[in-house]
Amino acid sequence: MWYAVVIRILRRRIVLTIIFLLSLTYCLVNLWGNSGNSYKDIEEIEYKREQPLIWREDTISNGTNGERPDECRNSVQGKILLVDDEGYVCHRNNLLSNGCCDSNENIQYTCDTCNTEEGCCAVYEKCVSCCLNPNKRSILEKAMEMASGRQTALFATVSDQFELCLAKCRTDSHSVQHENKYKNPETKFCYAYIEAHESQRDN
Structure with missing residues (x-):
């Protein structure tokens, strides 16, 4: 047993x-x-856009004739300020019920906290507003062209200039040095291509 x-x-x-x-x-x-499969191989994966990106001048020329839309998308998360997809920045309390900022009381495409030479701003919502100006298209095209890795994947999914500006103005890993300190803490939200700090470059 x-x-x-x-x-x-x-x-x-x-x-x-x-x-x-x-x-x-x-x-x-x-x-x-x-x-x-090294990390570099993953970085080199090509991401293809399924639809052409809609630029601000395309929207203006497609029959809006300068009229405000019935509804707007906006940046949603700002505690004090919001920016709508027409490029107007307003206080959260002043946002209209249709999601738009009042165009009579606010400036479109405001760059007043931005260093336009560097393409970086002190306030996120004003970075998006400045970035939405149709004259920023060439700067954004260069930023998309120079993107790599996760940014390339992200840029391939955005449908228009508003979504691109929302994504681009969020803190870019290239706007920091040594991964934990801003190159310029005054203007840390960038819509332009920022060259990687030497601490982030491949040797």
Whole structure:
């Protein structure tokens, strides 16, 4: 009778050992198979746009005739300021019920906290507003052309200049040095292409 208990224990251990060895083999095969894919290879994946990006001048020339839309998208998350997709910045309390800032009380495409030579601004919403100006298209096209890695993937998913500006003005990894300090803490929201700090460049 005691030998039956021993056999049961051995069977359990054998089964567990087999399961463990199969799992270990599976992990090793997967690790070995993926070892050729470096981070750089992932960075070099091409991301294709499915639709052409809609630029501000395209919207203006497509029959809006300068009239405000019935509804606007806006930057949503600002505690004090918001920017709508027409490029107007307003206080959250003054946002109209249709999601637009009042065009009679606010300036369109405001760059008043921005260093337009660098393409960086002190206030996120004003960065987006300045970025939405149709004359910023060439700057944005260069930023998209020079993008790499996750930014390329992100830029491939945006549908228009508003979405591009929302994404571009969020803190860009190239606007920091040593990964934890802003190059310029006064103007940290950038719509233009920012060259990576030497601490982020590949040697």
